Amino acid sequence: MTKTSPFALFRIFLLLGLTSFGGPTAHIAFFRTAFVEKRRWFSDADFAELVALCQFLPGPASSQLGFAIGLFRGGYLGALFSWIAFTLPSAIVLVLFAYLATDLQGPLGQGLVHGLKLAAVAVVLRAVWSMARGICTDAARIGIALLALAITLAWPESWAQLVVICIGALLGKWFCQSSSAPIGHELGFSIGRASAFSALTLHLLLLIALPVLAGLGQGVALADAFYRSGSLVFGGGHVVLPLIEAEVVPRGWISADTFVQGYAAAQAVPGPLFTFATYIGALVTPSPNGVLGAAIATLAIFLPGMLILLAALPFWNQVRRIPNARAAIAGVSAAVVGLLAAAAYRPVWTSAVSTGLDVALSIGGVLLLSAWKWPAWAVVLCVTAAAVLLVL
Numbered sequence: 001m002t003k004t005s006p007f008a009l010f011r012i013f014l015l016l017g018l019t020s021f022g023g024p025t026a027h028i029a030f031f032r033t034a035f036v037e038k039r040r041w042f043s044d045a046d047f048a049e050l051v052a053l054c055q056f057l058p059g060p061a062s063s064q065l066g067f068a069i070g071l072f073r074g075g076y077l078g079a080l081f082s083w084i085a086f087t088l089p090s091a092i093v094l095v096l097f098a099y100l101a102t103d104l105q106g107p108l109g110q111g112l113v114h115g116l117k118l119a120a121v122a123v124v125l126r127a128v129w130s131m132a133r134g135i136c137t138d139a140a141r142i143g144i145a146l147l148a149l150a151i152t153l154a155w156p157e158s159w160a161q162l163v164v165i166c167i168g169a170l171l172g173k174w175f176c177q178s179s180s181a182p183i184g185h186e187l188g189f190s191i192g193r194a195s196a197f198s199a200l201t202l203h204l205l206l207l208i209a210l211p212v213l214a215g216l217g218q219g220v221a222l223a224d225a226f227y228r229s230g231s232l233v234f235g236g237g238h239v240v241l242p243l244i245e246a247e248v249v250p251r252g253w254i255s256a257d258t259f260v261q262g263y264a265a266a267q268a269v270p271g272p273l274f275t276f277a278t279y280i281g282a283l284v285t286p287s288p289n290g291v292l293g294a295a296i297a298t299l300a301i302f303l304p305g306m307l308i309l310l311a312a313l314p315f316w317n318q319v320r321r322i323p324n325a326r327a328a329i330a331g332v333s334a335a336v337v338g339l340l341a342a343a344a345y346r347p348v349w350t351s352a353v354s355t356g357l358d359v360a361l362s363i364g365g366v367l368l369l370s371a372w373k374w375p376a377w378a379v380v381l382c383v384t385a386a387a388v389l390l391v392l
Helices: 006-019 024-038 044-056 061-104 107-135 139-154 158-175 193-216 218-231 237-248 256-268 273-283 290-320 323-349 356-370 376-391
Strands: none
Touching: 006 024, 006 061, 006 376, 024 044, 024 061, 024 107, 024 323, 024 376, 044 061, 044 107, 044 158, 044 290, 044 323, 061 256, 061 273, 061 290, 107 139, 107 256, 107 323, 107 356, 107 376, 139 158, 139 323, 158 323, 193 218, 193 290, 218 237, 218 273, 218 290, 237 256, 237 273, 256 273, 273 290, 290 323, 356 376
């Protein structure tokens, strides 16, 4: 496999960071378009396995997925450049929003936000359909995907996602032994077991040491609050919000109104929802705040998920070669399709589509992606511009 330079990965992920609207589910859809369809770096099966692994681990699933792709194509430096490029646009926008929020009100701002949500609907619907066609190729996996969809819609709580992944693994082990596809090429992640154990050790040391050292200063206390929040998240960016709220609002670091305002902004900007921490870090009192506070909060909330991913990746190829594990992975991949389908409905569809015109714009976006093969970023711009024009 030809490696990709860190700077090339930076350009690719910077474009994704500028155009990937809609939260973790939409990000996975954008990644699939970029790396499965366009560049063919992964098969659908390999991509689904990586998605399943990142969904199963604590941390921001889409950022972990991007980090893993960067590591696969460019080593440690490629992983770092990929994460920075994907995260930087939303981090910058949310720092600016922290100081300019009052200027983004009114019909124009509302139309912009609404258009971005409708574009996310189109991207996610198309991705769910494409993944379902590639992964759910027999009755067993179709059944697992439908069961995952039903469970997730019935119990939208964050814990249900982890339960669905576990159920998918168990059902896959029982029913997908004969139908699990042969493993694809071995995913060559540039990390050994010694490095994996080092990453896990560092994560545990920080998890233990930061609360002990929090009394040394506000900067350490800020890092501790966000590091613990990032360590406890299963199920994506939305789940981290109540954890952050419990850390910063009761302490008086930020008001409840300001917190909610930032939450709304974080959903409207491209890139990972975890950069909501960037907004909080810029506004907390007492100092450090501003750019320094934003940097501390951002690094602290992303770091645990990346360390845990590094600890797990070296064992992935060995696990995927075990027949029972391969069957379980087939079930998990099908369950991921159900999870994405559930998220495509709620919150992606339910938060964006309320009128016939909304339906028309969303379906139009799907047609642009599927029938006319427009790139995802162009569809985002087109659908958003149409929504703004309708508002005006």
